[in-house]
Amino acid sequence: MPVHVRAALPQDASAMARILNEIIDIGGTTAHREKFDDQRIIDYFISPKLGISCFVALEGEQVLGFQSLDWSDPDWPGDRLPPDWGVIATFVDPHAHKRGAGRRVVRQHGGSCEKCGCQLHRRNHPQGKHRRPGLLRRHWLYRL
Template identity: 35%
Template sequence: MTQLHVRPAHDLDAREMAAILNDVIAIGGTTAMTGRIDASYFVDRMRAERDAASWLVAETPDGEIVGFQWITRGGAYLPPEAAEIATFAKPGWQGVGIGSRLMEATKAAARTLGYAWINANIRADNASGLTYYQSCGFEDWGRQKGVRLGDGQIVDKVLKRYDLV
């Protein structure tokens, strides 16, 4: 496993996080996000969701951010005891343990924030995302059919759940 350090994200990480997410969006097929974002997307969300969220980055020993993960309050379709999760690895860095390291820290943060479970809302055509969350112990609990993405594409989404208690 590659030497990685996981730590809380802060405003100064937002530019690197946006660059990673924009690269993932440009490749396509693994995120429901379809438009480019900038650093302010992360700065604004981290500040607005401070009391109910955890934002973590994985970095190399020289400080390069190679992945990140967040949990926030769930969407309207989830009860208040559920957090929503998102995970992104820098293209070319998949499969080196980034997700596993982030997940351990995120589970601890979710418990501290008082969540009972974590929901992953994954595009049904995102095989790597489905495999990742399954490998972390998430189990299928639902499906959203015919979700329209920002670019007009229609996809199904698989809902996976990880119980913290």
């Protein structure tokens, strides 16, 4: 069955939480340490205050992964990005690698970047491009 992409909906939160929580349990590929419930997924990825878009990759009705695109947070307590930068985070079910979910959501967000006047700059996650499990890569956006 082909992988397709659509905007994430609140109904996807449980599947997204399951994926991210498994990645957190495995360790080593995400900065997230606290588990996510449905509401936290909605607040953090699907409908955040600085959100631009969030997409899920599906095979049939099964969520294989997701990617969020947000403007940088000017109140972030750590290293701050310029206010016209954003961050893309990509998460793929550790049991669904090599099925195209990551590639499809990255391609979909390329269109979102164009719509908001952004240029995508790829910077691989410190642990390496496509190093498993779960986090495919990290990107920064710069608004033109």
